[in-house]
Amino acid sequence: MKILEKLKDLDRRIIYLLVFLSIIIPLIPGFDFLKFPVSASKETKAIFDQIENLKEGDAVHIDFAFTPTQKAELLPFFEAFYKHCLKKKVKVFIYYAASVNGMGLGKETVKNIMNMDEFSHLKAGVDYIHMDYIPIMANIQIFSMVSDYKGTFKKEGKIFEGVETLEDIDFILGITGSGWHQPFIDMQIRFHYKFAMAVTAVIGPELIPYYQTGQLTGLSNGLRGAAEYEKLVSEKYEVNYYGSATKGLSSLTLSHLVVFGFVLIGNIVYFIERKRGGK
Amino acid sequence: MDFNSIIDAIFINDFFTNWVPVIATLMIMSFLYRDNPLFKIGENIFIGIALGYMWTLLWDISVKPFFIMPLTDMFVEFHLSDLTIIFWFLLASTMLFRFNRKKAWVANYYFGFIFGYMAGMQIPIQVQNILMQSTSLMENVNKGSFYETSKWIVLVFGTFSALMYFFFSKPHKGILGKTARVGIVIMMIFFGAAFGSTVMGRVSLFIDRSILLVAHPFESMVSAGVIIVFLIVYFKFFHKEREFNDEGVL
Numbered sequence: 446m447k448i449l450e451k452l453k454d455l456d457r458r459i460i461y462l463l464v465f466l467s468i469i470i471p472l473i474p475g476f477d478f479l480k481f482p483v484s485a486s487k488e489t490k491a492i493f494d495q496i497e498n499l500k501e502g503d504a505v506h507i508d509f510a511f512t513p514t515q516k517a518e519l520l521p522f523f524e525a526f527y528k529h530c531l532k533k534k535v536k537v538f539i540y541y542a543a544s545v546n547g548m549g550l551g552k553e554t555v556k557n558i559m560n561m562d563e564f565s566h567l568k569a570g571v572d573y574i575h576m577d578y579i580p581i582m583a584n585i586q587i588f589s590m591v592s593d594y595k596g597t598f599k600k601e602g603k604i605f606e607g608v609e610t611l612e613d614i615d616f617i618l619g620i621t622g623s624g625w626h627q628p629f630i631d632m633q634i635r636f637h638y639k640f641a642m643a644v645t646a647v648i649g650p651e652l653i654p655y656y657q658t659g660q661l662t663g664l665s666n667g668l669r670g671a672a673e674y675e676k677l678v679s680e681k682y683e684v685n686y687y688g689s690a691t692k693g694l695s696s697l698t699l700s701h702l703v704v705f706g707f708v709l710i711g712n713i714v715y716f717i718e719r720k721r722g723g724k
Numbered sequence: 725m726d727f728n729s730i731i732d733a734i735f736i737n738d739f740f741t742n743w744v745p746v747i748a749t750l751m752i753m754s755f756l757y758r759d760n761p762l763f764k765i766g767e768n769i770f771i772g773i774a775l776g777y778m779w780t781l782l783w784d785i786s787v788k789p790f791f792i793m794p795l796t797d798m799f800v801e802f803h804l805s806d807l808t809i810i811f812w813f814l815l816a817s818t819m820l821f822r823f824n825r826k827k828a829w830v831a832n833y834y835f836g837f838i839f840g841y842m843a844g845m846q847i848p849i850q851v852q853n854i855l856m857q858s859t860s861l862m863e864n865v866n867k868g869s870f871y872e873t874s875k876w877i878v879l880v881f882g883t884f885s886a887l888m889y890f891f892f893s894k895p896h897k898g899i900l901g902k903t904a905r906v907g908i909v910i911m912m913i914f915f916g917a918a919f920g921s922t923v924m925g926r927v928s929l930f931i932d933r934s935i936l937l938v939a940h941p942f943e944s945m946v947s948a949g950v951i952i953v954f955l956i957v958y959f960k961f962f963h964k965e966r967e968f969n970d971e972g973v974l
């Protein structure tokens with residue numbers, strides 16, 4: 446029973462090391478055989494299908510409400526979703542309210558995407574617009590505002606043609622790692638807009654009931670949701686939009702197997718010990 | 725060369741953008757071995773930069789355009805509606821009375837307004853919200869497949885039994901006790917799912933850092949080597965174990 450004793454007093458740093466190796470090995474070039482297949486969940490597919498059903502020139506509003514600390518889970522989804530919107534030729538309004546720290550990240554990401562050859566012909570103020578920061582708590586009122594904090598867009602751009610109020614927005618996506626979008630969910634009962642969310646895995650389970658009642662029309666959960674969306678867009682448009690989410694999914698699966706293994710071992714040791722104690 | 729150009733020359737170059745993220749990541753990760761000065765330095769730098777960045781940004785995008793600028797414009801051209809800015813400013817300033825015990829009640833005006841506003845906005849919405857959550861369960865039980873129907877049954881009876889666990893007016897014996905027991909199981913399954921999702925979230929953060937390390941293999945290996953040498957030297961020659969007395973006090 447020496448092994449049992451050793452397992453019981455296993456140094457936590459060994460667990461860290463094994464988790465570290467399980468994450469880093471699939472990312473190293475040459476270990477591509479450790480790829481696991483991704484299948485899209487119905488929650489993520491619901492977002493994809495709604496964008497697919499939009500017509501050219503329809504308005505999509507993205508509430509970019511996360512900071513660089515949540516970048517790992519949410520930025521890959523934003524990238525895939527934004528590229529999908531541009532492919533569908535819908536008008537994209539990007540807005541920052543909860544994430545003062547995220548503004549720089551969002552702008553940099555959009556700039557990088559707009560520099561891609563296939564999107565370089567699209568123009569700010571016509572095909573997409575950054576509405577920057579407007580400090581309104583229930584930020585569904587943004588379209589009643591005259592301008593952003595710098596007074597730049599002033600609702601005069603071509604993109605605002607036919608988009609006067611919230612009811613003119615065809616689809617709203619909230620990307621967040623907190624409960625910021627609760628007012629969106631609540632107000633949706635009154636204004637009947639289509640509202641989906643991409644969230645960190647921590648708050649994903651709490652939002653499932655809202656998806657089941659239809660208050661959320663789609664839900665992407667963490668890095669896995671982002672990988673699913675990357676796959677959906679890449680397969681539909683036959684382009685390589687696979688990003689860091691797909692890259693990291695094998696690490697995620699492998700590390701979960703390691704954690705699962707340790708939980709199993711811990712429980713086995715616990716039950717054996719209890720049995721021995723009972724004697 | 726102006727000040728901004730000098731700052732740009734220091735921070736926007738390959739050396740800075742390649743080495744600093746790798747070193748900072750490894751400094752923070754060194755905590756996994758043990759608490760050490762490198763971790764402390766990394767932690768303090770991170771908090772300092774994040775707070776400093778947020779404060780300057782908030783000043784630029786919130787205080788300046790929404791308070792200072794309208795206030796200065798007021799002296800150029802006055803509109804009656806400008807008075808609202810002063811009203812909000814005075815209302816917000818009442819919060820400062822919290823520092824004085826005798827005059828702390830003044831801040832209640834601010835809280836009173838906020839609670840009143842939020843209650844007025846939220847109560848009708850939340851009532852609708854709860855009704856919508858409840859009415860969505862009032863559907864035809866026969867969903868076409870066993871899986872969908874069983875899901876409905878688990879949802880309804882799971883919610884009911886979980887609520888029964890918090891029903892303390894009667895002792896948890898007999899049917900009530902058994903129902904409450906099922907409620908605990910249901911809640912534990914939810915906590916398990918939430919914990920699993922949390923682990924997934926935390927691992928995702930680590931994956932992001934790992935992608936960075938793999939993208940800069942040379943920098944990562946050199947930095948990791950230097951940090952490991954530092955940790956060995958520090959814990960062998962400089963680190964002193966803190967001594968605790970019987971009550972666990974230093």
